[in-house]
Amino acid sequence: MTAVLDHLAGIGADALLCLGDMVGYGADPIPCVEKLAEQGARFVAGNHEHGTTGRLDLRWFNPYARAAALWTASRLDDAHRAFLADLPLVFVIEDATFVHASPKDPDQWEYLITAEDGFEVFSAFSTRLCFVGHSHRPALWSLGSSGREFEPGPGEIRLEPGRRYLVNVGSVGQPRDRDPRACYALWDPEAGRVVFHRVPYDVALAREKILKAGLPRFLGDRLIHGS
DSSP: OHHHHHHHHHHTOOOOEEOSOSSSSSSOHHHHHHHHHHTTOEEOOOHHHHHHTTSSOGGGSOHHHHHHHHHHHHHOOHHHHHHHHTOOSEEEETTEEEESSOSSSGGGOOOOOSHHHHHTTGGGOOSSEEEEOSSSOOEEEEEETTEEEEEESOSEEEOOTTOEEEEEOOOSSOOOSSOOSEEEEEEETTTTEEEEEEEOOOHHHHHHHHHHTTOOHHHHHHHHHTO
16 A cells, blocks of 8 residues: 555645555554545445444455454454444545445445446446446446447546446455556546556565464465466
C-alpha cells in the first residue's frame, strides 16, 4: 500500500477512493486503515470488513480467508471495529458508482469475472461509470450504440461519449492476474480517461510479515505469483 500511495503522490492524484478489503489478508490491518484514513480516503466496505466485524458469517469464506479474518478480528480494537462496521456498501461521486463486489445486491458479494458477469449488472447502476473490485483482477466492460466491449486487464480507457463503463480496478494488496505488482486505477474525469497502473513493491517483505504473524503460508506465497 505504501508503494501505491507514494506513486499516487508522485503523479499528483487529488483524491483516494478505496473499494474495500483494506483488512483481511495482510499482517498490518490497523496501520493500513489508519494510513488510508490519514490520506482522507473515502471507503466502501468489502466482504473482509464485514467478516472481521461480525457482519458476515465466516462460513462464507474459504479456510485461508477465514483464518485471516479471525486473526484480523482479534487485533481490532473497539474504535477500529466500529469504523469498519459502519462503512457503506455503495457511494456515488459525480457520474460514478463505487462498490466492492457488484452494484446488484452489493451485500451478496458476487464476483464479476466473465464478460457476461459484467454485462448482467449494468441495469443495477444509473451512473455512467461503476468501479468495482472483489475479484482482484483488472477488467473493463462497456456498453453503447456500437455494441458491447469486454477487456481483461486494460492499460488505459478513453471514455467515449454515449458509452457506459464498468471497471474492475484490480488489487493493491493481493493481485490475482498473475502479475505480482500492485494494481490500481486512476480516474481523470476532466481528461475523460481511466488509467491502470502497476506498481512494484517489496513482495518478499510482505510475505515475511504474513508468515511471522502466523497467518496461513498460502496467503504469503501467492503474493510471489500474483495468484
